[in-house]
Amino acid sequence: xxxxxxxxxxxxxxxxxxxxxxxxxxxxxxxxxxxxxxxxxxxxxxxxxxxxxxxxxxxxxxxxxxxxxxxxxxxxxxxxxxxxxxxxxxxxxxxxxxxxxxxxxxxxxx
Amino acid sequence: xxxxxxxxxxxxxxxxxxxxxxxxxxxxxxxxxxxxxxxxxxxxxxxxxxxxxxxxxxxxxxxxxxxxxxxxxxxxxxxxxxxxxxxxxxxxxxxxxxxxxxxxxxxxxxxxxx
Numbered sequence: 328x329x330x331x332x333x334x335x336x337x338x339x340x341x342x343x344x345x346x347x348x349x350x351x352x353x354x355x356x357x358x359x360x361x362x363x364x365x366x367x368x369x370x371x372x373x374x375x376x377x378x379x380x381x382x383x384x385x386x387x388x389x390x391x392x393x394x395x396x397x398x399x400x401x402x403x404x405x406x407x408x409x410x411x412x413x414x415x416x417x418x419x420x421x422x423x424x425x426x427x428x429x430x431x432x433x434x435x436x437x
Numbered sequence: 438x439x440x441x442x443x444x445x446x447x448x449x450x451x452x453x454x455x456x457x458x459x460x461x462x463x464x465x466x467x468x469x470x471x472x473x474x475x476x477x478x479x480x481x482x483x484x485x486x487x488x489x490x491x492x493x494x495x496x497x498x499x500x501x502x503x504x505x506x507x508x509x510x511x512x513x514x515x516x517x518x519x520x521x522x523x524x525x526x527x528x529x530x531x532x533x534x535x536x537x538x539x540x541x542x543x544x545x546x547x548x549x550x551x
Binding site: 358360362367368369370371372375377415419422423424425426427428429430432 | 468470477478479480481482485487492493525527531534535537538539540541542543544545547
């Protein structure tokens with residue numbers, strides 16, 4: 328059974344600080360996606376990582392993928408309050424079945 | 438148009454009711470999905486339609502019945518639900534299946550079963 332685990336589950340950080348969210352998965356895949364979800368809202372696509380070593384950056388967020396380690400990271404630089412949300416990684420191993428991680432609830436404190 | 442729409446936004450139904458959720462996309466996508474998301478949990482895949490045919494059913498109880506009338510529309514028919522079925526139901530679409538396509542999610546329908 329595929330497992331997708333995120334660490335930490337809850338993260339409270341001060342504005343201006345840096346932090347990294349980790350996504351570990353238990354089977355071979357070179358396709359990983361990061362989504363953001365605000366309370367009561369749908370999922371917003373952040374990054375699509377399609378190969379080993381892929382790195383993508385958008386604003387204060389940067390995502391990377393290491394398929395050999397079965398690990399993806401989402402790095403937050405100089406956090407601002409607007410980044411407060413729940414972040415999910417998702418692994419796709421068959422081309423149409425997304426397995427979502429446990430989620431990381433991020434709160435950025437002024 | 439890069440949008441997936443869902444109606445209704447909110448639905449309250451009794452355990453003996455029959456209701457339907459609707460999902461629509463006009464991106465020319467040929468794969469559509471239903472997910473269920475409980476509070477503070479990740480989305481869980483329920484059904485996958487590929488080229489209007491059901492390709493994956495993740496052991497979902499028969500009180501949930503999906504239907505894909507055409508390539509733009511996806512319905513989820515609900516009957517005799519239980520209170521534990523209360524959740525956010527998300528629809529998604531992608532260009533296809535079998536290759537790794539990004540999924541685009543709709544805003545969801547928040548369902549409450551009383």
